[in-house]
Amino acid sequence: MQGRDKDEGGERTGHEAYDNGEAYDRRAYEPFAVTVDLAVFTIRSGRLHILLVERGQSPYAGRWALPGGFLRPDESAERAARRELAEETGLADVAGLHLEQLRTYSEPDRDPRMRVVSVAFAALVPDAPQAHGGGDAARAAWLPYGTGAQGPGPLAFDHDRILADAHERIGGKLEYTCLATAFCPPRFTLGELRQVYEVVWGTDLDPANFRRKVLATPGFVEQIPGASRLTGGRGKPAALYRAGGAVWLHPPLLRPTPERPEGPRP
Template identity: 55%
Template sequence: MLDESWQPPAVLVAVDLVILTLRSERLHVLLVERGIEPFRGHHALPGGFLNNAGEDVLAAAHRELREEANLEGARLHLEQLGAYGAPDRDPRGRVVSVAYLAIAPGLPEPVAGTDAAGASWRPVEDVSSGRVRLAFDHRQILADGVERARAKIEHSSLATAFCGETFTVAELQRVYEAVWGVRLDQRNFYRKIQGVPGFIVPAGPNRRTTKGRPARLFRAGPRNALHPPLVRPGSPATNEGNQ
């Protein structure tokens, strides 16, 4: 039984967005430069507090996508990443943030939101290497988002969310290389994706002209779960010969 003197803690709820895309064949994340305290002038993930007690968390994520990046959530892959609620994560008080992972191809140059001094795409490796430092616990949130993407493209069709409506096998391979941070053998990659029925399907007779011979175009197929999975090099399954 609760003590009658007990009062619920005052907790603010926020959303943070890990928005990933490929630019120049490298994995990039959208960062904003904070224009207000705390951490004024520091880089951070886009996000903000819920507008009011009646706003749904997912609705807040869609709103922040529009306000911070001029993006419509319906055109992105958007999924909840997790909740972050360490007591000291925000110097303003007890703040719990619900983080979302958003992925889309060819995203435009960002426009800073109302409380941001600037916004830009930055290579993920700049953050992971420490060259770019993030406010709050956003480096951990970004690391979790990237790891989620790395794991999911092994077992699901998420990699196609980084591609346009149609794409070549070489373009899909570059997604895997950028997200995993490894180089892949072209013939081996082609053999593996062709061994997963329904992962990608031909996009008609059209072909894209490259420096070499014309490349066939594909689009995402009906299968969401990949069987067998495309296991990243260096994982336990690979070492056991199950790649």
């Protein structure tokens, strides 16, 4: 940022005063606020769900929005994100919560109250508890992601854009990282892991081909000796796995496309 050289009285302000070791003039710049917004995903009943809150205050009172709020002077963006998640939805210290910074949104007119810059986060919850409203949220709910998932009308502020960006980020990271296990409980079947890819990508995967790819990737998953679970039908119990020690997938597990249909990897 560039400070003003002199104010109307000829006194030095901004960087000029700062560079000479004098007190920094905070009035040299227009004030603005910083907020956090969270796109929190989980899988329920075989569908991808997103955590939304109904705004209880203006602006956009009564509209669905992503959980979030203003940073306090004494906290980091991640600390504020976790606090707002607890205050607005009751999800405090959720086991297995995966939280990562998405990007910064800074369009000048994104908030009608004042200039507001938002640091957005994407979060994954493997076993989502019920949510309830709090703070300036009238209520909170897990709603299916996709067409019509946002309830009546678009989301408040620019949250539709943030949500779409977060979904694209997660879908992409499933291809080259082990992030999919963050959607799963500590002990899971390969069928449950495959379901993560199917609901996030919105496509069906061949079970045998998926199993072959997963088990051929070092450190992706580890089989739990002697552990199994009945999964329905007349087949034998399915083996249970846990997340392995790897972070990256080598080679990547690419999502099928018309140009790149699903098939065995070399």
